[in-house]
Amino acid sequence: MSLRPTLDFLLYDWLHAESLAERERFADHSRETFDAVLDTCERIAREKYAPSNRIVDTQEPHFDGERVILPQATHDAHKAFVESGMLSAAQDYDIGGMQLPYTLSAAANSFFAMASVSIGSNMLTSGNANLLMVHGTEMQKEVFAKNEFAGRWSGTMCLSEPQAGSSLSDVATRAVPDGADFQDDPLGPRFRLTGNKMWISAGDHELTENIVHIVLAKIPDENGKLIPGTRGISLFIVPKRMVDTEGRLTGERNDVALAGLNHKLGWRGTTNTLLNFGEGKFPVGGKAGAVGYLVGQPGKGLFCMFHMMNEARIGVGTAATMLGMAGYHASLEYAKARPQGRPAGPAGKDSARPQVRIIEHADVRRMLLAQKAYCEGALALELYCARLVDEQKTGAAQAADDARLLLEVLTPIAKSWPSEWCLEANSLAIQIHGGYGYTRDFPVEQYWRDNRLNMIHEGTHGIQAADLLGRKVLMEDGRGLQLLAGRIAETMARAGKVPALAAHAAALGDALQRIGTATKKAWATGNPQEALANAVPYMQAFGHVVLAWIWLDVAHRALERDADKGQPATAGRVGATDFFFHYELPKIGAWLNVVESRDPTCAALPEEAF
Missing domain, CATH: 2.40.110.20 (Butyryl-CoA Dehydrogenase, subunit A; domain 2)
Incomplete structure (x- = not known):
């Protein structure tokens, strides 16, 4: 199963990434050059990263007293990545870059994260150099940043x-x-x-x-x-x-x-x-x-460092997404091949009948559909954020400022939501494999272990939640939240005219209104301790509303292209949207109940009671 059709749809049919080539900075590019970059990265990930994923897991780095020793596979993969030019892909031509849109760079790097996230795509190196290009002196850019972009350092x-x-x-x-x-x-x-x-x-x-x-x-x-x-x-x-x-x-x-x-x-x-x-x-x-x-x-160190930290948070979200996607693809392949059990009902009691593949069982389909909804939805969110980066850097003044503020609001979600729910997707992938999933003979246990880090690094779940409720939704008098609500309303208006999506649009409207109410009630007393005591449930609900919006917009675009749902990919996107609205969005009620009431249960329990 290939990631490429999903990426192509999200990039070109949904985000219209080829239109970025109409902007002066990207004028040398076209759909053809974008595809060439994706082809190259997909090939390197397939040939140099994926075959080494188990090797780098079992041959841990070790220190011999003088040097840190890594397996040769890591050196080979790193060399191939540097030679691809992706470290400086979004940089100016005069420092060896490709002036590639960040949207395309993010999409291309997703292949490496999916093939072997622990070898990585040098996220910290590019982030470090990008920080210096903004805050460093000309000499610091020349000596340090350029050598990092070149892969020398x-x-x-x-x-x-x-x-x-x-x-x-x-x-x-x-x-x-x-x-x-x-x-x-x-x-x-x-x-x-x-x-x-x-x-x-x-x-x-x-x-x-x-x-x-x-x-x-x-x-x-x-x-x-x-x-x-x-x-x-x-x-x-x-x-x-x-x-x-x-x-x-x-x-x-x-x-x-x-x-x-x-x-x-x-x-x-x-x-x-x-x-x-x-x-x-x-x-x-x-x-x-x-x-x-x-x-x-x-x-002013933190001011400078946040340039790198925010970029890293989107990178962490993408890594979590692609690990979830790797598990989804592995468990889907397994479910299509593994015979086990018989259909429910009288006919299923006949042991003489052949077993069915497990994908024919409703509960396995539930787990597969959950993975699809989590991972493909998260990928769409990360690419949407990457598209906002391009808008901030190359769009007209008002559009660029709106993109900046939307990114402020969405960055905690882009980091936290995939790190929680694509980890859950990895857990479901293990479950689909049954006992085999708990062994090292299959890759899904490694995907879960690798992904468990993403809820922690670049700001834990609790920190992202406090940032969202304590700062991001309040900044500039709530204008970022209003901008996001406006974009969600635009999607609802379009989707509401499509019979297959009208009920979802209405449900999203109710959920959006509930987020607004919960935000006000959380801060009703003006006491940060009361407001932020349930910041994580607030972020979980907020993230689910954002992902519901993303899925509704994706499904609407899919139906525009294929109104009769004749293509399996369209049926899959609409099915994932149905799943998210039926099984996931209703969860926000429980989360927001404690936010709105400023429930003190967790904060008030005395330490000795634990």
Whole structure:
């Protein structure tokens, strides 16, 4: 079963991605060049990534005392990815990019995530370089970002610490000026960093000749004390190996040491590390302290870092989606081939009759349809967000501003919804395989293990929920929520005229109104503790309403192309829409009940009662 027909429909029939070639930035492109990129990435994913997915799961990275060792398959896949040019696909021609729309870049990278997410598509490297292209100096762009885009160097982001995971205000890594002589360094004001960073993906390896760490740290005040909260946080470039202004390695190792590799449930093809900065193991110029170059203004580190974090959140959502999709395709293939049992009813009691394939059982179809609704719906959402990125960057002024605000509201959903529901899809894929699904002889158990990370990294579920209800739906006097409601209303108006979709349009209208009511009631007292106590149920309901809208819009477009539902793909899209509205959307009532009443059950229970 191929992903390509689904991608083609979403890109060209639904999002009209080929129309982006009419814009000046993408004028050299066409449907033909877009398809060529998709063909190339699909081939690399099939030939270099998919065959190695089990290898990188079983041959975990290990440290031999000097180097981190990864299987050869990872090196081969990384080399093929770099040679494809996808690291800089969306960048300008003058730095070696293709000026490809982000929509197409996101679609093309989905092949790699589906084939082997733990080898990955270098999301952090491109995100790191993109951050520097926005907030870095010209020299930082030239030396660091361009070498990352070229695949010569790779990148990380170093936020969390052993004592401060998602609580970035408690970051304790220090950065002090490296003497007056280095404040005019061509690579940026030079500091010495000391501290520890935890959960650093791709924090050490030998895939590239250098690793560019983007590190959050605090600059002490004049009394040598760290400023509490987020005000004192600044951002630094800390290379693993020291470089000159021409991007050449000087031969000197920076004072960044691998303290250990984390041994993970899944996603084992990528190292996850604890790094020590400035412990003196690799003193630079005979002096302890990791050399770091300031990015942007002092105290503005989080502002800069959120550029990378928001991009990474959409990337995490896409990874979760494609792992779910991989499980769906595997369990669909299995269900079509596996004979087990007989139909319900008198005829099924005749043991002389041949067994039927399990796809003929209603409950197996329920599980398959749930996976399809979750995963294909999530893919549509991620591509819609990618299309908003292109609109923000190349659209007319008002359209670009609307896209910016819609992205603000949708980013927590784009990260959280697939990470919850495509994980559920992976669980259903195991269930369809029965006992075989719980063994390593079939791939679905690995998909579940790999996907379990996505609810955690780049901001946990609870953090995304607090961001959505505590900030995103309120920002700019709720204009983002109003914009989203307007787009949903447009879809409802069109779909309401189609008999097969009219009832769904009405149900979506009721659900949208309920979200508005719940938002107001959650904040009725103005007390953040009361409003946010049930932020996760709010986000779950909000996400389900967004996905119902996405499915209604997709189904409407499918029926426009194929009014008599003669094509199986159209019947599948309408069927997934029916499933979502009948089985999933009604769940929002239970979630929003506790939001509207500001139910105190969880927050009020005393600790000793647990």
